[in-house]
Amino acid sequence: MDKKRVKAQPPEDHDNKLSYGRPPEVAAGIAAIKSSLKHVFGEVGIVGGTKALLKLNQFDGFDCPGCAWPDPDKHRSIAEFCENGAKAVAEEATKARVDAEFFASYSVQELSEWSDYEIGKSGRITDPMILKPGSSHYEPIAWNDAFQIIAKHLKTLPSPDEAIFYTSGRTSNEAAFLYQLFVRQYGTNNLPDCSNMCHESSGAGLSETVGIGKGSVKLEDFNLAEVIMIMGQNPGTNHPRMLTALEKAKQQGAKIVTINPLPEVGLMKFKHPQNVNDMLGGGSKITDYFLQVRINADVALLKALMIMLYQMEEENPGTVLDHQFIANKTAGYEEFKVDLLSHNLNELINQTGVSEQSIREVAELLAAKKEDYHLLGHGPYSA
Template identity: 65%
Template structure:
């Protein structure tokens, strides 16, 4: 079972600062002759089936990068403005969506069995494969396990921490790149009402330098090309 109890041979007293690097399953093999084809299709379908089930998986993938659907969270590949294929995505994009839309759940019961220290001995991949958290959780000072709280309790804890700050600028408000426009609007409204503009977006983590350079060069912090531009370009840098 995926959620079996720790098997590292001893009861951990302190959490690890970083998750372990698991190399025992790494295999070195000859390079594949292609990066797509039937194996890629099989791998994408398998991921969607395992994480979402056949019906939910098919419905989700058919909306990926489609008009009236949603953008793939995997990369910034520009989909065509006109006609699009039914599968306007790659193998990794399908896997990324399957991981985001998984039906697996991390319940309070799961977190009551696993201490924070024990979880710290699991890889990021393993942790992600357990599923999505279903309710607000808190790790209290001195505790070894997360415990569930109501939304009212969670918001009270957040408000208490914010109200202890000497100045609103001591807080930084960060959120997910998957946040809807409506939720993001309300979030920034709350932050500015609180009194600060410390709202770094998710691109600050991985796109800060290139975004700054693009803004200085072309006036926008992201790419402006279309697929058709590749046919007209005299040089392409990867």
């Protein structure tokens, strides 16, 4: 790969360049394809960029560094990536390089004022870099010298457990595997990765409530769901490949409830870049019920929904709640019910900023399940 010298410039002043307008009405489509190719071909070249995209998320290729959306276990399409994934690959495989001259030109203080995007677009470093005591600039250092400095410091620690070795989600599986071997040979398991750092709170909460610290469903479960509730995430922005799974679930008859302070475009309407009908037509509607909740009012909304479900069960016992499942697979239900019923439904609704009618429509949707999913042999709690 040819090196491309980068003459990065200090960030521009964007304060006077802000503009706003109506958001687009549909996500993905031709615009996403053009944007993806522009970024990849612009930074990697047509030949190298095409090769990288054809290997992205394939069985004989490499995982996308953009997000952790699961890949299908069986068939994978020729383009098993989204616009975000293409941009991530472009930055990882870019021909742009920053060398000693670059770091001599910009001090640590100057670089600290750049955005992550501006630093990332400057290119890949060509050598290990070191910031010496009292220096204002990074300087290149030979690999052997860098290893010696690290080893000398590690040897001074009274215990290996005083060191922490962090790995980023952008690290390849192969590099992370070798790294953890080194760390364990050094004598410690202090090896947190981005999943630990990002999902520690959710992992602890899930372990306490459902007994497992991560997701308990598979990608194929989307095809069997009657209702999918999207809350606390922005799939169209953060992991757009989920939109294809949601579109497929819709085709199977699923209803999709979106809870978000903003109507994210991708969750309103989506044009599948590999679906001719979508591309030529107006796209697929994704969301059936949109609850535009106030910021920080998610818990109030969930409690309002649960109170409504409980009231429906009281009016028609055995038609809403699965008491056998509650008795055999859960604990603390009575305490939970006492806490739930201590809240005033009208006050909770007022906190959400969502109309009572809209919330009640979703509650009725959840109550009107056709099957007990966990009894079908598909769910995480199936016998």
